[in-house]
Amino acid sequence: ATSPAVVVADENIVPVEFEVQGMTCGGCERHVSDAVTKLEGIIEVSASFENKNTIVKFDKTKTTIEEIQKAIAGTGYKVKEKINKSPQPLAPAGRQ
Numbered sequence: 001a002t003s004p005a006v007v008v009a010d011e012n013i014v015p016v017e018f019e020v021q022g023m024t025c026g027g028c029e030r031h032v033s034d035a036v037t038k039l040e041g042i043i044e045v046s047a048s049f050e051n052k053n054t055i056v057k058f059d060k061t062k063t064t065i066e067e068i069q070k071a072i073a074g075t076g077y078k079v080k081e082k083i084n085k086s087p088q089p090l091a092p093a094g095r096q
Contacts, residue, residue: 013043014060018069022077023049035071039063053082 023029029047032054036045041062047054056068065081072079 008041008043008059012059012061013057014065015055015057016065016068017082018054018056018072018079019052019082020047020054020072020077020079021052023047023052025049028077031075032072032077035075036068039067039071042068054079 020032023032026049028049032047033045036042036047036054036056039058041059042056043059044057045054046056054072058068069079069081
């Protein structure tokens, strides 16, 4: 028997970016990614030591930004949520 794929409603998917200080290599990225992936509701994790950040897409009905932040902090790196400076989506050029 095949198990049904987990379907997450689009409105429940939240992308969030964290500033993560202390990662120096691909191993660090994996360490952070593995810690976050263990949480329930994580859809995608992209950690980058070059950009000093980790981008996470998650199901807001299953976990929270705080839980993700705790998981990253638990790996020993300094982490803080990166607040998007322009929360409004940019209007296409020429349309105001």
